[in-house]
Amino acid sequence: MKVMTKEVASDILEGIINANRDKLMDYAKLLGLANSRARLTGPADPKCIFDEHIVDCLAALPLIPFNVRIVDIGTGGGLPGLVWAVCRSDVFVDLLDSVRKKCLVLEEMVRSLNLENVRVHCSRAEEFASLNNGLYDLAAARAVSHLGILLEYFSPLVRRGGSCMAFKGPKGFEELEEFEGKEEKLGWSGLEIWSYEVAGKKLYLFTWKKVKDAQISVPRRVGIPERRPWWR
């Protein structure tokens, strides 16, 4: 492993949390209620959702440029994209999930929270990418898939000059070792790994820049990225 990790600047987080606490708490309550209907995120207790899940998503905010268009792949209950949209009216976020029941609940939450900078899409990433090529400045995912597979999902969606971000625990390093140094095949370069802590757990954001078009044909058909990993 040649890449050093950097620490996310956490000093501005308290200000972000304080400025948005009420709306974020409203979201935590909605998500808690929704969990009983569609199992969107583990816990049902709003405080636990806030402290473990919402704070995790907030940790990435210092890394997100202003006025960007973002796609959150496998958003589930809106993590991280909905959290970002609540705190940053300058960004526009497309929330993507393949499970219809989750998307319906998400749409209700977006309406309840009066968010105008969010749209919900019910689709697999592979299919969505064929209709939205290069549309995004940033693609992100939390708790969705192997890091290498995420890079394949992200690649066709992000414009040249844009970036991607994957939320990972320590296992992200093992996943990275499988393909490290080959990411340019998908147009990615400039890996940076950012570390931070939530509820006593050390967590990481893996980010890359899109420097060129992919050299392999993406998106591939649904299921192929998992069955035939691009790096093997």
Ligand SMILES: C[S@@+](CC[C@H](N)C(=O)[O-])C[C@H]1O[C@@H](n2cnc3c(N)ncnc32)[C@H](O)[C@@H]1O
């Ligand atoms: C474990 S959940 C994580 C949800 C959320 N990101 C979070 O941090 O709580 C993974 C989600 O990814 C969705 N998903 C998995 N593969 C997908 C794909 N290829 N395209 C779209 N959604 C996908 C699943 O439906 C599920 O809601």
